[in-house]
Amino acid sequence: MPSRNSINKPKDTMNQAHRRAAVAKKRAARARRGDFAPPRSAAASQSGEIKSTALALYTGAVEERGPWTTKTLSNKRKQKIERNKKYVAARNNKLLIDAQATAEEKMDVDEEPNPVQKKLIKKNTVKDALWSVIEDGVTSQLIVDAQGEGTTLGGPVF
């Protein structure tokens, strides 16, 4: 085999082979460790779930699946979560107050619903009307109106 310093060195082939081998080794190790089992489609798969063990523990999202974990929530993460909760509560409160204020301001104004709403209302009335036809059909099912002699066309000839 020619050395790496050879003029005709097969540079790409060797490097690629090396890289392939390395990647394959890592993949095999992961498979052995059980990272790929169960597959993503399986019900037991954890793929796509919350990545941070710490967060999951705090919110209680992870159900018990086997032995207890030794990982704990760090103090810093805990503080951050508590702080964020305060902000969220404050924001929600402010929104509510705003909404009430605007509602009170506009209390005595009888306004036309905006065009989008109007369209929705119309659509619903069409649907409601058709539903009422179905309900009427159910109740009037038993009425037989085939009285009289009926109609005959043609005669006994092919």
Add this chain to the structure above:
Amino acid sequence: MELAIAPQDQDILLKTKNVINESILNKYRLAGQVSQTALVYITKLINDSYHLQQSPKLSTAELCLLGDSFLASSLEDVYKKGENSVDEKGIAHPVTIDVNSVNGGFSPEIDDDSSSNFKFFEAGDIVTITLGCHVDGYTSNLSHTLVIYPPGELSEGEIRPTGPLLGSKADAIIAAHIANEAVVNLLGAALTPEKLSSIFNGNVGSAVTGAMIRKVVDEIAASFKCVVVPGSRVRRIRRFLAGQSEGIVAEKEYKGVAWSEADQEAALLEKASTSKELITLSDKTNLKGKSINQVSAIPTDEFVVVPGEVYIVDLKMASIAEIKEVGLVTLETLDGYTGKNHDKDAINVKPSIFVRDFAVQHTLKLKTSRQTLNRIDKSRSVYPFKLSHLSDSFPIDLKKLHSEGPAALSEEIQKVNKEIRAARLGLSEILNNHLAVTRNVQVARFLPLQYILKTANPTGAHGYDAENPTLPGLELPLPRLGVSSLKLKSLLKKNSVAVPVAREQSTVVLVQQGISAGGRPELLRLTGGSKTCKPSWVHSNYQLDESKDLVKSILTLIKLGQDKRFGINTRETQPMKLTNILNSGAAAASSEDQMME
């Protein structure tokens, strides 16, 4: 895409050539006569092999091929030489034989073994035969629904059916027949409007309008618990414009009534509430930004029937008496792939009818495709065609066939079969490049309304089914609910049931004063009528309710049509005698009038 035609030429093509005169009337008459005779021929074939059992059972594909051959060979020797010769004549609608719930377009090729469905008929089936031919673009189309009875019994020296057909199929047949007769007479009343009852439009002697036609048809359908199947139409036809490419080409100045799912939706809403607000559509907003040509291509009921025009009355009825639910009748399209999956009950049919789209240009790569396209362009016109029409051994020699018996048939079929295979290869490239358009088989299905109302429809009305082009303006099947055709299609698969369809189609010319023999204006019925399209023996439990004013005037209208002296002056084109055609060369002599008053 619009084809560029000089306005002068346009006037000649659309106006001058459509003014009814003696020679044009003769062409129409001949086309009508050939269509009528073809129907008689096919009916005879069906009777012989199913009812009288005098010959071996013919399959649908064989019947279609024989019918097409009859049409083509009857027109071979007419208008051929001299100053009267015409450039184009032939089949305007290949023979289609639709069984039960098939709404149209079922006409299998001889080599089509995939269509084991409907290969042979069974007792109790209703079978719609549709066909048409044209001479110089003057077209006559025809549909008629027959009943397949169990083999007949001998009584009074003749084999007769044992009893009438009952049930929903019979309802549909009766509704279609009566509606067709009524509308034909109503069109005839346009010649002498003073005979028209005042019920239709408020005052005596007013013109016949599209709205009146719709009212009459809807009333008759309702009396027999039927629904007018979407795709039914009563429309004016012109030279080369017989509605064969509706949806593919937008036709300027469309004049006619077209039924769609939207009308059923409106009828249901009318039941629910008295307010007009829900029912009326604000279509003025939709017309924005459209040219006059586009607007005139949209069908409305606000037209007046004028003497000198030609109309086709094409009405399909489906009975919903046995279905105990509220819903709509709509059409499911079967392309070549439908029914190829796990669903064993689904019908798998290869589409076999194609229409050339002359607005598209493309250079084909395969030699076979180019050859096929050449053949299409040379031998076919703007009318739909089948692959078997392109074969060299088409039309089959029927005289030889009927003198030698069924053995000769299989030999001829082999020949046609061989040539279809080559053409099929070429056709795929033609279709892929949209040089021709497939006419798919359609099946009528009943969809309960609750599924439409329950479904989530997040895209709303924004969906356009490019595979199934409709008439302009009718793209949205349920405009009031805002349900697109794609949404409707997706609902059909699991929730709907097939309903049998009966169809009657006739072509009529409203001959104005001073042209026909007596000089009186007359209604010339090219196809249909009491002799050729007499209804099969059917009985329905329903009848027209004579206490209603509209029904009363419909009945007087039908009586007017039968009154030779004071009623509507009607003439029917009579079929030629089959024995003459199949035994000797009488087709050439057929241009003589065999008219009966």
